Structures are given as C-alpha cells and as structure tokens.
Amino acid sequence: MIRREAIEIIAKTLKNNPIVSADGYTSRDLFETCDKPSNFYMIGSMGLASSISLGVAIKKTKKRVFVFDGDGNILMNLGSLATIGKISPKNLVHVVFDNSIHESTGGQPTHSSIIKIEKIAQTCGYTVYKTNSKVKLKNILKKIEKSHTLIMILVKVEASKIISSRVIHSPTKIKNRFLNSIN
Amino acid sequence: MNEKIQRKVFQYFYKNKIENFVGVPDSTIKYFIDEGLRNKKILIATREEEAIGIATGMSLAKSTSLVFMQNAGFGNSISTITSLVQLYKIPLIFLIGWRGYLSDDAPEHIKFGKIQPELIKSLGLKSKVMSDSDWQKSCEWALTQLNAGEPCSLIIKREFYD
Numbered sequence: 001m002i003r004r005e006a007i008e009i010i011a012k013t014l015k016n017n018p019i020v021s022a023d024g025y026t027s028r029d030l031f032e033t034c035d036k037p038s039n040f041y042m043i044g045s046m047g048l049a050s051s052i053s054l055g056v057a058i059k060k061t062k063k064r065v066f067v068f069d070g071d072g073n074i075l076m077n078l079g080s081l082a083t084i085g086k087i088s089p090k091n092l093v094h095v096v097f098d099n100s101i102h103e104s105t106g107g108q109p110t111h112s113s114i115i116k117i118e119k120i121a122q123t124c125g126y127t128v129y130k131t132n133s134k135v136k137l138k139n140i141l142k143k144i145e146k147s148h149t150l151i152m153i154l155v156k157v158e159a160s161k162i163i164s165s166r167v168i169h170s171p172t173k174i175k176n177r178f179l180n181s182i183n
Numbered sequence: 184m185n186e187k188i189q190r191k192v193f194q195y196f197y198k199n200k201i202e203n204f205v206g207v208p209d210s211t212i213k214y215f216i217d218e219g220l221r222n223k224k225i226l227i228a229t230r231e232e233e234a235i236g237i238a239t240g241m242s243l244a245k246s247t248s249l250v251f252m253q254n255a256g257f258g259n260s261i262s263t264i265t266s267l268v269q270l271y272k273i274p275l276i277f278l279i280g281w282r283g284y285l286s287d288d289a290p291e292h293i294k295f296g297k298i299q300p301e302l303i304k305s306l307g308l309k310s311k312v313m314s315d316s317d318w319q320k321s322c323e324w325a326l327t328q329l330n331a332g333e334p335c336s337l338i339i340k341r342e343f344y345d
Contacts, residue, residue, distance in 0.1 A: 020240070040243065044266030048236035051228075055205075055240020055248075079229025083237070087226075171271045175243065183245050 001134050002160035003097045007068060008033040009134060010095060013141050014066065018056055018182045021068040022049040024104040026097060028164035030068060037177035041167045047076030050084065050094060057089040060182060064091045071098040071112040078120065084150070085124030093144065094126065094152045099159050107159065121152045132156035184339050188315050189214035195322050196249055197222060201276070203241050205234045206251030211280030211341040216251065231256035232263040239273050247329060251278040254299055255292070264306060268334050276325045277336035281312075284340040292341075303336065310336040 003025065011019065011034035020040045021027045026049075027041040040056075042049055053067035074081070074096055084092065100113040118128045127149050129140045137155060144151055167174070184192075193204075193215050204219045205226045219225040228234035231252045238248035252260070257279050268275060282288055283296015303310050309328060311321045321337055328335035 042267075044270065045232075045236070045263050048232060048239075048263065048267065051233045051236025052240040052243070055237040055242070056244050057240075058237075059241050059244035059246045077230075077233060077236075080233050080236075083228055083233060175271045175273070179243055179245065182243070 001132065001137070001155075001157055002162065003099065003157040004029040004033060004160065004162060004164060005134065006097060006137060006155045006157055009137055010066070010068075010141065011036075013138075016181065017064050017066055018053075018060065018178070019066045019068060020049050020053040020056065022046070022070050022073040024070070025164065026068050026070050026073075027167055031167045032164040037181040040178045041169070041174050043167065043171060047073050049073060050077060050080040053092060053094070054080065054084050054087065054089065056182070057092040058087065061089075061091055063182065064093060066093045066095060069094060069096045071096060071100060071117060072102045072110045074117060075110055075112065081121055081124045081126075085126065088125055088150050090148050090150060092150055094121070094150075096152060096154050097157050098154055099157045101159055103159060118152065118154045121154075126150050126152040128152045128154060130154040130156070184212075184313065184315055184318070186214040188318055190218040192313075192318055192322060193218035193222075195319065196276075197224060199322075199326055200247060201249050202246045203238060203248040204251065205238045205241075205248055206278070207231050207234060207253070207256050209251070209253035209256075209280035210345065211253065211282065212251060212278060212339055215278070231260045235260055235263050235268060235275070238275050239267060239271075242273050242275060247274070249276040249278055253280045254282055254295055257299075258295055261302075261306065264308065264334075269307070272332060273334060274329045274332045275334045276329055277308075277334070279336055279338050281338050281340045285342065285344075288341060288344075308334065308336055310338060312338045312340065
C-alpha cells in the first residue's frame, strides 16, 4: 500500500470530519484524492500538523478531528505527543503514514525504521493501531468508529514514484473554507 | 514590568475575551503566566512553534489566543511565523519577554536581544514595546489588531537581574 491509497481509504470513509494534513506529499495526496472544505492543507511549517489538530480538537469537542501526519513530520515535533498525551483529547485521531523516509526531499532515511513511533505514542497515552494492509486499515476504521479515546493509527506505507499535484487553493482560501466548514 | 502590572495585563486580556493563553514559560513574564495559572487558563507547550501551532488550531475553531514566550523561543519560531501565521493570516497576539534588553544580561541573550527590534521589523510583524505606564494602550492596540484579523506582538523588557 502506498500513502496515496491509504489516504484515499481514510478520507473517503470520513464524512465531514476536520482533517489537518501535514505539508509536502501528504497534503498533495489528500488534495488529489478527496478535496473537501473540511481539509486543512498545510503548506510549510513542517512538524506542526499534530499541534494544529490539537488546537482544533480542544475547541471542537463534538467533532472527531483527524490529523494526517508523516514519520518525518512527527519526529520533528515529538514534544507534541507529550502535550497531546497530557491533554488526552478523546476526539483526536492521529494517523501517521510511515514510509521511513523523507520522500519529498529525495528519499533520505528517517529514524522510524529503528525507533518505534507507536511505542512513544503508547507511552504518551495513545491507544495505537498499526497496519500495512488496506483490508486491516478498513477494519481499524470500523473498529474505532464508536470508540471515545485518543487514538493513533500507524500506517506503514511503501515509497512510491507517483507524485500528486500541488494544492491549488491559496492559503487564505484553505483557511476560510476550513473555518466555515467546521464552525 | 512589575508584578502588579503583569497580573493586570493577564486580567485585561482575560476579561476582553482572549480565550486561550498558550506558550512556553519565561521568567521576564512569570507573573503574567502565574496569574493565568491561578485562573486555570494556561496551556504550556514543549516548544514555541508547538504553542503557535496549537493556538492556530484554536483560531481555526474561532477561539482567540495569545501566545507567550521568551525572545529566544521567538527566534525558534521565525519560520512558523512566516510560513503559517503570516501565510494563512492567522490572528494571534504574541507576548514576548525581551532578554538581552540590558546590555549586561546573561551572555546567551546579548546577541538576540540586540538584533530583535530589526528582526521583528523585517518580519513585518506589527509590535509594541509595553511599559508600566502605557500597558493598557498597548493591550487595546493588540486587541484591535486581533479583531482586524492580524497577528501582532507585545514586547516586555527584561529590566532586572537574577
């Protein structure tokens, strides 16, 4: 399974849940497979998707907020796992697409092939699900549908040569349509 | 800025509908933070960029935020300010403790304290340096910026030694 396929499966399962997606190829994949006003595409400020989603989740307790993160991204802001764990929002689902490389900068390795992100998340109080297959991913999404707890889904994905197109909306348009859709 | 005024600054923003106070502690503004802690309104982040990210999420949920930090952490946050706060036009108030304002402050603060005014200017981030006498005017100005959808910063000078 490549990231784009995993993103499509999750995004199409969700209705209008807010999704904060990390900069780089993650946002591009989401934009190309399932563009919606409730998607907040990050352009730049790598590492902060989880923090932005925490802010949304704290304030929008009746909405289940998703964050589409990457291994390189979350390793850049590991402190956010501690902050999220401390606050423990029950309406936050933290999805990490883990290919163990910095794909958009040329495929350089990240630490995630050695360091287990899921173990760090568990220590921070997350309930963690892990998968590398589409069938299992769909099962996890069904399983968590009614659960009311802080969740991480670690999706192991393969590197891919397919590159999605850039998000064409302007940053202020991304913000305004997200704002109107979740409030 | 003295203890009494710092507590007043917190109360001013709290009563004027700033709903979230997110940041990383700094000794220059410790009474401001303490007043927020007493009112259970402070969220402490692990880094300043993280604090800005959380406050951005709250802003997207239409909830107003102030982000507090030391100027060293402001330095850490420059890319986040340009590529998140300014790029998406996120209305936030930054409250920044100015270490290195006194030329004989601790050595690690001297350089940044010196370049800070020019740095803020070249970022194009609107800012005011607060004083004990005109703090309320500065706070009013910051609220006006926020209501106009603009980020801005308030600076508190470090005028003591420890």
